[in-house]
Amino acid sequence: MLCLTFWKSVLCIVSLSSVTAKVLPDGRPHANMVRPPGVPLVRIPAPDAPVISSNGTVLPPYNTLYEFDQLIDHKNPSLGTFKQRFWHTYEFYEPGGPIILSTPGETNAGGYTGYLTNRTINGLIAQQENGGTIILEHRFYGFSNPYPDLSVASLKYHTIQQAIDDLEYFAKNVHLPIPGGDQLTPNKAPSILIGGSYSGALTSWTMVNNPGLFFAGYSSSGVVQAILDFWQYFEPIRQNLPQNCSADVQAVMSHIDRVFLSGNKMAIQAIKESFGMENVNHFDDSLQVTSGPGAQFYQFCDALEVKDGQSAPASGWGLDHALAAWSNYWKITYFATICGKYDAETCLGSYDATQTSWHNTSIDNAGRSWMWIVWNEVGYLQEGAPLGQLLLRQCQQMFTGAFPYGIVIPNTFRTNLLNQGWNVKFDRLFFANGIRDPWREATMSAQGLNAKSTLSQPIALSDGFHCSDFGASAAQVDPTIATVHKQALESFRMWPATWKPTGQGRPVASPRSFPQPARKVSQPVISKQLSAWLKGAGVL
Template sequence: MVALCSIVRLVLFAAVASAAPRRRHPNFPPKPSIPQVVAPDTPVTDRQGVTLPPLSTVYLFDQLIDHDDSSKGTFKQRFWTSWAEFEPGGPIILMTPGETNAAGFTGYLTNATVNGLIAQATNASIVLIEHRFFGLSNPIDNLEDESLALLTIDQATKDLSYFANNVVLPQPNGDKLSPKEAPWVLIGGSYAGALTSWTLVNQPGVFWAGYASSGVVEAITDYWAYFEPIRQNMPKNCSADIEAVITHIDSVFTFGTPAAKNQIKAMFGMEDVTHLDDVAGALRNILWDWQSLQPYVGPNATFFQSCDALEVKNGVNAPASGWGLQHALSAWGSYFKNTYLPAICGDDNTEDCLGTYNATQSFYTNTTIDDANRSWTWMVCNQVGFFQEGAPLGWPSLVTRLVQPAYDERQCSLMFPKAFPKAPVPQVAATNQKFKGWDVNLFRLFVANGKQDPWREATLSSDFHPRSSTPSQPIFVGNGFHCSDLLTQASIDPTIQTVQNAAVATISNWLLQWPGRKTNAPTLTVPTAPAFVPECGPRGGSGCCDAGFWGGPAGREGG
């Protein structure tokens, strides 16, 4: 990995996308995924100068199909690994990129990511493993409802444990590196960050330490608060005008005449979209682009281009209050119709592109493998929710209130009609009870979150349920976006560099405590975790949001 350093910084970072990839369906919310980082196809050597296999080399592990019934046999689970930094006595870092084909994430084997920084500091090997029912790691060779019954959080946590306890790694003495013989560190971001926490809860004693970046540990059905960090941190003029337009559209779509409704549909290029909730819901897309931002992304990012279309008039920027409804409605409509809509729909007609009511469309019926959106939707409908809707009445909303959980739950029935003859309510209460959600208390779990992360409200740094940092479960919050702390390029923001330095020092010190560890390495100084101040209240400020808008226990259970 040392030999990779200069190449990595010149080539690898260019592979980290600054714009969100096209989603499979523009009215399906984005997944809580880590940024994609692909390693360059260049030679890799270890610390002794020995050439190692390319980082793209795929290895296969015989994973149990069903951890509750071993008689069902095994399937081939893909993994990738690098032992470029490994020294005898070093730890094993295990990471899954979560709900995606893992082939595009080999950069997490290098020092372009925090995994590599920790490996360099602790003489570790890094292993990247593909999640069951994503990519080409499938217990059953289709994504039918019956097959996906084996796609659960419980099975996923047991996959990681079984792998650690049984894998023979393809490095020297790879059969002598089980958790009994070497300390294992589990690292994950976003959903996989939550999976890190959930695995330490559900499979105690296997992993010596964990690192959860932007970990969405609390399952939430009506996750309207996805848009709160965006509202809090985006340009004020843009949020003011978007809120004004959405309020107007909701009013017209609810109370207006057919002619008025059709006028708005035509203004945004969606006159052929049948259902008004699909029309209004499609406008969430420019907000979803926020998830692709990182500190090194410049003003040409899609999100900022969208705001500029609303807020720059004749070369002049709008004041913080925005230009107001009349200009914003016209400007957003023109931009969406002529620029944005063609980008997300391509050659598809707008009903096929944006409509969600036709059960015969391929995004509902296709059950072939390597369809991350289908597999993730299964988990959403069953266990985690995360439906991204309009805010409650009385709270400023950048998103239409025509889209409520019933909108998404209906789609669950269309995609999985055998499993859900009627629209389901995700069992988030059971998920949070089993895996502890916001209330988790673990020993040796490092937690990193970003102030500007749209998924922050489901993490341990939520405005609605903020947790205090402790020595055994430290929580560091930088000024980053989604999983920024995983990317070394994001260290251009000093607050993120502090998080990364703290992660390396904390994990290093915890590894010194492993009973079998033999090293003369000194204890490292860990930066103090700055206090996180929630930005609650409908217009910001310090008033903390609680049961009044979040819904209290009922809200956490899917209300």
């Protein structure tokens, strides 16, 4: 989603692959909800073909499904277990090599078997270090659900801490379908945790919560800092748009903002009609989706910037041409793509709480599962309306009864307090980020943060986008991503050589690994007075 935001409005260039949560009657996605960061898919030609290991052994196909008995509630094991899905290969594995665990996070993991292969950084590390790879489906996504619905009662067990504890319990207890697979727990084999986007943050948060459990980690575009009003999402987009397109988009948005704030009903209706949205009842619905599409980004910018066969100068063509071109492109080219046979109000309106999308509690509804985390723990609100208004309405529509007092404020303070956010300092934790990533400002490469990259905690920055560094092929077209891969592979060549087994359930590093011994980060220490206050305020 590409958005530029002003005081009360936000206009977005929406990618169909990124919108979630609200769906039209025929099941297609609605375009006006906060959506998850997301890990990109990596396709492989034949996921159901037998795999040939490095020593010539025929192994099960990449898409072979396995299940693990995961605890429903790690605070109360008496509640029992549920089946958590995972996929695994030991294509490159040799005894003594690492076990590389990854979750795609907020999605059905069934399509992510490409992350078992050397088409990704996961597989490149496995190939280099003779390791085995695992993809684990996150609880409450896909078909890894403690209960058969996504009701408020079920989602009680959908928290970041439960997800962190899942990773620990899995790593310590899984018997992998591999020779000696019951002897590959973190105290007997080096374990590497890899994630991207939300699961990249989960990688950092897990290593903070359980220091020493995973020997090393790789976080791609990890959104480690939970941010309530995440207006910064739009900054990397604004900064990296072609200058002429950026100038004209901002000119249009400034104009629409002024008109809508003026209260001039005739002028407002004229703009709505120009976009074919005269029947959309609420301003925020019309403003949030008056858009040119990210999936057709270059066509959209061409529509604004190419006139009579000539491209606009860096300053753009100006408001009159840009407004006409944008509205024309929306009506003629893109509206049918996202709305099909539906009228604008049915397609874009978000106030009708009787719509199925607001109360669909069936499993494998990733949008609903993600919004639960958004509205409880992480925020990342990409909204231009006065803070909390849109959030409060949509949250209460989707999760009836979950917030009975009308207070819907994601507890980002607690999330950052417990997981250290931007303040994380942890040995053998590799961060890879992209300059053009809209989520950059929640990562360790946020502008103004000036986090220091070190040998023990590298922070590598490419010219890429969100999780660009995950795909091995990206290095062939972007030399800055090739540099990130080289730095990562050098780190993961150095680090496992320092590992040695222990009998205490947690791995340790050789004292020769770094000038200072590996740091163990515990929960933040706070005073008794502050602790009492936080508990009283419901933060702890």
